[in-house]
Amino acid sequence: MTSTKRWLLAGFALLYICGAVGAKRNFKCPSGCSCSKETIICVGTSHVPRTVPNEINSLSMVNGSIAEITEGMFSLMPSLQLLLLNANSLTTIKDDAFSGLPHLEYLFIEGNKIETITKNSFRGLRDLTHLSLANNKMRFLPRDLFFDLDSLLELDLRGNSFQCTCENKWLMTWLKNTNATVSDVFCAGPSDMKGKRLSDLPIPPGECISTDFVRHQSIPIQSMSADIFSFKEDIYVAMAAPNSNSCVVMEWDHIEMNFRKFDNITGKSVVGCKSVLIDNHVLIIVTQLFGGSHIYKFDDQQNKFTKFQTIEVFNISKPNDIEVFQMDGDWYFVIVDSSKAGLSTLYKWTDQPDRNETGFYSYQFLHEWFRDTDAEYVEVDGKSYLILASRSQPPVIYLWNKSTLKFILHGEIPSVDDVVAVKAFREEDELYLALTCYIGDSKVLKWTNKQFTEVQTLPSRGAMILQPFSFSDRHYLALGSDYSFTQIYLWDAETKTFHKFKDIYVQSPRSFTVVTTDRRNFIFSSSFKGKSMVFEHIIVDLSL
Ligand SMILES: *[C@@H]1O[C@H](CO)[C@@H](O)[C@H](O)[C@H]1NC(C)=O
Ligand SMILES: *[C@@H]1O[C@H](CO)[C@@H](O)[C@H](O)[C@H]1NC(C)=O
Numbered sequence: 001m002t003s004t005k006r007w008l009l010a011g012f013a014l015l016y017i018c019g020a021v022g023a024k025r026n027f028k029c030p031s032g033c034s035c036s037k038e039t040i041i042c043v044g045t046s047h048v049p050r051t052v053p054n055e056i057n058s059l060s061m062v063n064g065s066i067a068e069i070t071e072g073m074f075s076l077m078p079s080l081q082l083l084l085l086n087a088n089s090l091t092t093i094k095d096d097a098f099s100g101l102p103h104l105e106y107l108f109i110e111g112n113k114i115e116t117i118t119k120n121s122f123r124g125l126r127d128l129t130h131l132s133l134a135n136n137k138m139r140f141l142p143r144d145l146f147f148d149l150d151s152l153l154e155l156d157l158r159g160n161s162f163q164c165t166c167e168n169k170w171l172m173t174w175l176k177n178t179n180a181t182v183s184d185v186f187c188a189g190p191s192d193m194k195g196k197r198l199s200d201l202p203i204p205p206g207e208c209i210s211t212d213f214v215r216h217q218s219i220p221i222q223s224m225s226a227d228i229f230s231f232k233e234d235i236y237v238a239m240a241a242p243n244s245n246s247c248v249v250m251e252w253d254h255i256e257m258n259f260r261k262f263d264n265i266t267g268k269s270v271v272g273c274k275s276v277l278i279d280n281h282v283l284i285i286v287t288q289l290f291g292g293s294h295i296y297k298f299d300d301q302q303n304k305f306t307k308f309q310t311i312e313v314f315n316i317s318k319p320n321d322i323e324v325f326q327m328d329g330d331w332y333f334v335i336v337d338s339s340k341a342g343l344s345t346l347y348k349w350t351d352q353p354d355r356n357e358t359g360f361y362s363y364q365f366l367h368e369w370f371r372d373t374d375a376e377y378v379e380v381d382g383k384s385y386l387i388l389a390s391r392s393q394p395p396v397i398y399l400w401n402k403s404t405l406k407f408i409l410h411g412e413i414p415s416v417d418d419v420v421a422v423k424a425f426r427e428e429d430e431l432y433l434a435l436t437c438y439i440g441d442s443k444v445l446k447w448t449n450k451q452f453t454e455v456q457t458l459p460s461r462g463a464m465i466l467q468p469f470s471f472s473d474r475h476y477l478a479l480g481s482d483y484s485f486t487q488i489y490l491w492d493a494e495t496k497t498f499h500k501f502k503d504i505y506v507q508s509p510r511s512f513t514v515v516t517t518d519r520r521n522f523i524f525s526s527s528f529k530g531k532s533m534v535f536e537h538i539i540v541d542l543s544l
C-alpha cells in the first residue's frame with residue numbers, strides 16, 4: 001500500500017465518523033427554530049434544516065417564506081411522522097414532494113397560496129392519517145390524487161376555490177364515497193353552483209362526456225368529391241381527382257385502420273365519381289369535363305373497375321354533381337349541369353337484355369339556362385321531390401308526378417340566392433335543408449306547412465359545402481371554408497338549432513362523408529387544393 005492510498009483511506013474513515021457524530025452530537029438547532037429531542041419548530045425561516053438527528057419525528061415550519069418543495073426535500077428525515085408547513089408561500093406541490101417519508105402520519109400545509117398540485121404529489125404516503133390543505137387557492141385537484149392514502153382518517157380542504165365543473169367530477173364522487181372524515185367543502189364557482197356542498201352534487205351520467213375530431217389520415221390526393229360505399233363487408237371511397245385525371249378508388253384496410261390504394265379509373269378532367277349498387281354489382285358513374293361521361297363496373301375476376309357503358313351527354317356541358325336515388329323501386333341519377341348552355345339531366349336504370357339495353361339512359365331534361373350546382377332528392381309526406389340549386393336563381397323544387405312519371409316544377413325556395421350545395425337531413429322526424437352560400441350566409445331551413453322556412457343562418461367565408469352528419473345521438477353540421485377553418489356545429493335539441501362546436505382544418509374542403517367501420521367513426525373530407533383528410537370522431541371524458 002502506498003502512503004498516498006493510506007492517507008486517503010484514513011481521511012475517508014475520519015470523514016465518516018465526523019459525519020455520523022456531527023449529525024447526532026453536534027446538531028445545532030438552526031436560528032429561528034426551537035429544538036427538542038424529537039421536535040423542531042421553526043418560525044419565520046425559509047430554509048429546511050439540512051442535517052437533523054434521526055430521532056426527529058416532528059418538523060414544523062410556520063410563518064416562513066418557503067416557496068417551493070423540491071423533490072425529496074425531506075428525505076433526510078425518514079422518521080418524520082408530522083410535517084407542518086402552515087403559513088408559508090407555497091404555490092405548487094409537485095410529484096414525489098414527500099418521498100422518503102414512509103412513516104408520515106400528519107401533513108399540514110395550511111394557509112399557503114397553493115394553486116396546483118400534481119397527480120403524484122402524495123405518492124407513497126401509505127401511513128398518512130391526517131391531511132390538511134385548508135386555506136389555499138386550489139380550484140381543481142388531479143384525478144386520483146389521494147389514491148395511495150390507504151390510512152387517511154381526516155382530510156381538510158376548506159377555504160379553497162373549488163370549481164364544481166367536470167374537471168372536479170372525480171373529486172365530488174370521491175368525497176361521496178370516502179371513509180375519511182372530510183369537513184364540508186363548498187363550490188366557489190361556477191356562479192350557478194356557488195355555495196353548494198361538493199359532496200352533495202348530483203353527477204348525472206354522461207354529463208361530462210364530449211366528443212372531438214382528431215386527424216387520423218391524410219391522403220395526398222386533391223379531390224372534388226368523395227363517395228363512400230360498402231360492398232361485401234368492405235368499405236371503399238371513390239374520389240374525383242381532376243388534377244390527376246382519375247377517379248381514385250381506395251379501400252379501407254381493417255388492420256392498418258386506414259384507406260389504401262385500390263384502383264384508379266383514368267379519364268380526362270374527372271369531376272364526378274359516384275357509386276351505385278344495383279343487383280349486387282358496383283357501378284361507378286364517372287363524369288368528366290372532356291371526353292363524355294361513363295359508367296364503370298366492378299369486375300370480380302380482374303379485381304378492378306372496367307368500362308360498362310358510355311352515357312348520353314348531348315345536353316350536358318359542365319357536370320357539377322351527381323345525385324343518385326331510388327324511387328318506387330327504380331334507380332335514377334341526376335347529373336347537374338353548371339354551364340349556361342347545359343341541361344341538368346335525369347337518367348333511369350333500364351334492364352332489357354332482349355333489346356340490348358342494360359344501363360342508365362337519359363330520361364328527362366330539367367330546366368335550362370340556370371347554371372345548376374347541386375341536386376338533392378327528398379321524400380316527405382309520401383311525395384318525392386327533387387331540389388335543384390343554381391347560381392343564377394333561388395333553388396327550385398320539382399315534384400314527382402306519379403301519373404306522368406316525370407318531375408314537374410313545383411315551386412321555389414324564395415329569398416336564398418346563389419346556392420352552391422343543398423343537403424337534406426332529419427332531426428326528430430322533421431325535415432331540414434342545409435343550403436350553402438359561398439360568401440354571405442349559409443342557411444338551415446325546416447319543412448313546415450308544405451314549405452321550407454328559415455331557422456338559422458351561418459356566416460360563410462368561401463364555403464362550398466355545408467354537410468349534416470350524425471354519429472349515434474350527436475348531430476353535426478360541417479361548414480367548409482376556402483379561406484379559414486371548417487366549422488363544426490353541434491345540434492342542440494333544446495333550442496333546435498346548431499351551435500358552434502369545433503374547428504378543423506382542411507384546405508378547400510369539397511365534401512364531408514361519414515365512415516363507420518371497426519366500431520370507430522370517421523369523417524372523410526375531400527380537399528380540392530390539398531390533402532384529403534380523415535378525422536376520427538372520438539369520445540372525450542372531460543372529467544379526466
Ligand atoms: C409572521 O411573520 C410576520 C412578518 O413576516 C409577522 O408580522 C407576524 O407577527 C408573524 N406571525 C407569527 C404568528 O409569528
Ligand atoms: C369504506 O369502508 C368499508 C368497510 O370497511 C369498505 O368496504 C369500503 O371499501 C371502504 N371504502 C373506501 C372508499 O375505502
Ligand SMILES: *[C@@H]1O[C@H](CO)[C@@H](O)[C@H](O)[C@H]1NC(C)=O
Nearest residue numbers: 221241244245246248264266
Ligand atoms: C392514376 O393513373 C394515372 C395514369 O396511370 C396517373 O397519371 C395518376 O397519377 C394516377 N392517379 C393516382 C391518384 O394514383
Ligand SMILES: *[C@@H]1O[C@H](CO)[C@@H](O)[C@H](O)[C@H]1NC(C)=O
Nearest residue numbers: 313314315316343365366368
Ligand atoms: C338534347 O340533345 C339532343 C341531341 O343533341 C337534342 O336533339 C335535343 O334537342 C336536346 N334537348 C334539349 C332540351 O335541348
Ligand SMILES: *[C@@H]1O[C@H](CO)[C@@H](O)[C@H](O)[C@H]1NC(C)=O
Nearest residue numbers: 351352353354355356357358
Ligand atoms: C345485341 O348486341 C349484340 C352485340 O352487339 C348483337 O349481336 C345483337 O344482335 C344485339 N341484339 C339486339 C336485339 O339488338
Ligand SMILES: *[C@@H]1O[C@H](CO)[C@@H](O)[C@H](O)[C@H]1NC(C)=O
Nearest residue numbers: 399400401402403404405408
Ligand atoms: C300529374 O300530371 C297530370 C297530367 O298532367 C295532372 O293532371 C296532375 O294534376 C299532376 N299531378 C300533380 C300532383 O301535380
